[in-house]
Amino acid sequence: MAEVRLKHIAKAYTGDSRVIQDVSIDVNDKEFVVLVGPSGCGKSTLLRMIAGLETITDGELFIGDRRMNDVPASERDIAMVFQNYALYPHMTVFENMAFGLKLRGLPKDEIRERVSKAARLLEIENLLDRKPKDMSGGQRQRVAIGRAIVRNPQVFLFDEPLSNLDAKLRGQTRIELQKLHRELSATMIYVTHDQVEAMTLGDRIVVLRNGDVMQYDTPLNLYNHPVNQFVAGFIGTPPMNFLSGRITDAGPLRFESPNQEVMIDLAETGYGNALKPYRGKTVVLGIRAESISHQPFTDRTFHRQPVVVEALENMGSETLAYFLVENQRFIARLSAEQNLSFGQRIDLFWDSTKFHFFDAQTEQAIQP
Amino acid sequence: MSRFLRYFLLLLAAASFIYPFIWMVSASLSSERGLSSLTVFPVEFTWSNYGSVFSKIPLGRAFLNSVLVAVVTTTLVLISGAMAGYALARLRFRGRDLIFYLIIFTMTLPFQITLIPNYITMVKLGWVDTYFALIVPFVLNSLSILLFRQAFTSMPQALIDAARLDGCGELRIIFQILFPNILPTVLTITILTFMGLWNEALWPLIVIRDEPTMTMPQLVTLFSVGGRAEGQLGVKIAAAVMLAVPIVILYLFFQRHFIRSMASSGLKD
Numbered sequence: 029m030a031e032v033r034l035k036h037i038a039k040a041y042t043g044d045s046r047v048i049q050d051v052s053i054d055v056n057d058k059e060f061v062v063l064v065g066p067s068g069c070g071k072s073t074l075l076r077m078i079a080g081l082e083t084i085t086d087g088e089l090f091i092g093d094r095r096m097n098d099v100p101a102s103e104r105d106i107a108m109v110f111q112n113y114a115l116y117p118h119m120t121v122f123e124n125m126a127f128g129l130k131l132r133g134l135p136k137d138e139i140r141e142r143v144s145k146a147a148r149l150l151e152i153e154n155l156l157d158r159k160p161k162d163m164s165g166g167q168r169q170r171v172a173i174g175r176a177i178v179r180n181p182q183v184f185l186f187d188e189p190l191s192n193l194d195a196k197l198r199g200q201t202r203i204e205l206q207k208l209h210r211e212l213s214a215t216m217i218y219v220t221h222d223q224v225e226a227m228t229l230g231d232r233i234v235v236l237r238n239g240d241v242m243q244y245d246t247p248l249n250l251y252n253h254p255v256n257q258f259v260a261g262f263i264g265t266p267p268m269n270f271l272s273g274r275i276t277d278a279g280p281l282r283f284e285s286p287n288q289e290v291m292i293d294l295a296e297t298g299y300g301n302a303l304k305p306y307r308g309k310t311v312v313l314g315i316r317a318e319s320i321s322h323q324p325f326t327d328r329t330f331h332r333q334p335v336v337v338e339a340l341e342n343m344g345s346e347t348l349a350y351f352l353v354e355n356q357r358f359i360a361r362l363s364a365e366q367n368l369s370f371g372q373r374i375d376l377f378w379d380s381t382k383f384h385f386f387d388a389q390t391e392q393a394i395q396p
Numbered sequence: 397m398s399r400f401l402r403y404f405l406l407l408l409a410a411a412s413f414i415y416p417f418i419w420m421v422s423a424s425l426s427s428e429r430g431l432s433s434l435t436v437f438p439v440e441f442t443w444s445n446y447g448s449v450f451s452k453i454p455l456g457r458a459f460l461n462s463v464l465v466a467v468v469t470t471t472l473v474l475i476s477g478a479m480a481g482y483a484l485a486r487l488r489f490r491g492r493d494l495i496f497y498l499i500i501f502t503m504t505l506p507f508q509i510t511l512i513p514n515y516i517t518m519v520k521l522g523w524v525d526t527y528f529a530l531i532v533p534f535v536l537n538s539l540s541i542l543l544f545r546q547a548f549t550s551m552p553q554a555l556i557d558a559a560r561l562d563g564c565g566e567l568r569i570i571f572q573i574l575f576p577n578i579l580p581t582v583l584t585i586t587i588l589t590f591m592g593l594w595n596e597a598l599w600p601l602i603v604i605r606d607e608p609t610m611t612m613p614q615l616v617t618l619f620s621v622g623g624r625a626e627g628q629l630g631v632k633i634a635a636a637v638m639l640a641v642p643i644v645i646l647y648l649f650f651q652r653h654f655i656r657s658m659a660s661s662g663l664k665d
Contacts, residue, residue, distance in 0.1 A: 102563035114554035118576040128562035
């Protein structure tokens with residue numbers, strides 16, 4: 029049983045500049061939580077504070093029922109996997125995995141048993157006598173994970189463990205990590221800057237920015253109901269398209285882009301009431317690339333937008349079409365059968381039920 | 397032709413370096429009468445010079461003293477240097493950089509400047525004529541601290557973090573995790589320290605007067621200039637050869653590392 033609770037955690041290195049502002053997160057037992065955000069958002073610092081590698085300036089950290097603020101790293105019953113693996117170069121794989129157990133004074137037989145069990149699980153039994161320098165990146169990563177597993181910790185911490193692997197291996201390892209999480213049924217906290225990793229691995233995701241939690245929710249909720257413009261733009265590939273404009277009520281309530289290239293009747297979007305208070309004010313419209321289609325939707329309302337195709341990326345299964353709206357680059361994810369060409373004028377159809385609106389001042393999402 | 401000339405000049409230069417040493421060895425094996433000529437091979441070959449050296453001074457005892465002092469001090473230099481270097485490289489504390497610059501500053505002071513204060517300290521501590529006088533003043537070595545600091549700075553932080561999570565304290569991190577991964581630096585420091593200590597003659601001359609505690613260079617120096625050689629040049633030279641032999645043997649074993657040590661430290665003593 030190990031839930032991890034962060035209560036108003038803050039970190040400052042010198043003076044008042046806080047790299048972690050005020051973070052409160054509850055990670056349930058056996059949950060896989062991903063900390064994600066752009067570089068410099070404080071996600072690694074937060075993880076290192078949980079690990080005990082950084083002191084906690086303010087707030088409280090609990091693992092299980094125990095307050096961990098002043099407990100040394102080695103006594104927190106956690107294990108960590110590092111981005112550059114951090115294997116001891118002068119030790120063999122076996123020694124690397126056994127080292128922590130040896131220091132804890134476990135009997136030799138048990139160490140051997142635990143190491144070989146973990147090695148079997150990770151399929152690295154044939155590597156036990158090798159030194160780290162004689163292995164590939166993927167193999168080293170497995171050993172690093174093995175070193176964490178043998179400790180049998182309450183909580184696993186991962187600090188960007190896949191970012192040194194090539195794309196194919198990254199995909200494979202991602203799946204294996206999911207499997208591992210199920211098999212070990214342990215609490216896992218995982219740091220990455222890659223939102224695809226976050227979406228595929230996390231039971232829940234913490235989106236961080238400048239040391240503050242933007243949103244803490246399930247992947248689907250982050251995707252469908254981002255609480256602010258930052259989360260909306262960060263989660264999802266390609267990123268959400270944004271367009272700022274004014275809400276006008278000369279006639280029906282409408283969203284108008286600055287040069288009136290885009291005019292949307294809000295009655296059909298479900299935002300009619302929510303946007304009434306914004307009359308005369310600026311808001312930001314957001315729409316995802318996959319909510320734009322080359323043909324009219326039959327089952328729901330849509331907005332028709334004539335555009336000029338600026339660039340195309342044919343991915344085989346789909347085509348990404350780039351076009352400008354009010355001099356902002358938009359991306360649409362269209363089905364691949366389209367025979368589109370550069371500079372072509374086409375009508376694209378925006379799913380009116382999939383619009384997001386954000387307060388231009390606060391960047392907060394406006395709820396329908 | 398130019399190639400021939402080039403090699404000729406190089407050979408000439410090499411000979412000018414090696415010849416004094418060759419002559420020294422050959423002279424030590426010559427009879428006293430043969431010493432006046434510059435030769436390559438011994439004149440009237442004899443071992444008697446070496447016999448005289450050993451019968452006149454306790455060279456064996458001095459050799460053991462030198463080994464003891466050099467080994468113990470080098471070990472302590474490695475330990476203290478690694479600990480101080482680690483702290484300066486990896487720990488965060490107030491005044492860290494100031495301390496580091498102070499340590500670097502002490503490197504600019506020649507040993508001769510601190511000779512008198514050090515001597516007075518030894519007298520006050522009652523360490524004159526003891527091994528303490530030969531060892532303690534040398535166990536903190538700013539060059540070793542500097543080299544260790546550079547080596548530890550270049551190690552990845554994650555390695556230290558991983559060790560800490562595995563349950564290592566700072567000492568174990570230094571000596572069990574980091575040390576084995578900076579062996580070239582360790583070897584450099586070992587060689588430079590050991591050689592410096594082995595060849596040190598001035599300091600022992602000041603603090604040691606008791607013959608059984610004397611180190612080899614001191615004893616040989618005293619023997620050569622102190623009249624005990626009774627003017628026999630061959631015997632003096634034999635003593636000098638005995639002094640050089642251990643370092644030459646070490647050099648043959650660790651040649652590669654010696655050269656790298658000299659190159660990496662940028663120092664030549």
